[in-house]
């Protein structure tokens with residue numbers, strides 16, 4: 001089980017997220033990649049992004065906010081978010097996106113940082129919008145992120 005994933009947290013804490021990593025591995029999640037702010041763990045079609053610094057929490061909030069705002073529709077720059085939701089711990093749960101299709105990526109996806117996009121259910125979605133959300137979404141998401149929004153954690157992906 002992974003009880004720590006569902007404990008409320010919004011401050012980066014090395015040992016707290018270390019515990020989450022161990023819990024994920026104990027239920028067969030495997031590390032699939034690391035960026036500047038988060039490590040991705042995968043089990044089947046599910047990815048959990050665990051923060052490795054304070055930005056990891058902020059970016060996960062921003063991505064969850066972005067997906068909630070736009071759902072499967074494009075934003076003003078034609079970008080489509082991968083379905084995801086914020087967990088109480090500040091980790092982000094996201095669908096697994098197959099990134100092995102770089103030749104087929106549309107312009108909007110090539111324009112996002114590192115072209116971190118791929119296919120999910122036959123459509124192109126971005127799995128790391130962290131550096132591309134800072135301008136608008138991160139500001140909005142600050143207003144959105146508070147405990148009164150706990151119901152969001154139970155919305156379906």
Ligand SMILES: Nc1ncnc2c1ncn2[C@@H]1O[C@H](COP(=O)(O)OP(=O)(O)O)[C@@H](O)[C@H]1O
Pocket residue numbers: 032033034035036037038039040041047049059082094095096097098099116127128130
């Ligand atoms: N939804 C996903 N599908 C497939 N791989 C993912 C997904 N989310 C993250 N990853 C992998 O985990 C790595 C770290 O996640 P990422 O969101 O890029 O974190 P950071 O914000 O630190 O760059 C990615 O580079 C990628 O390899």
Ligand SMILES: [Mg+2]
Pocket residue numbers: 034035036114116128
């Ligand atoms: Mg990344």
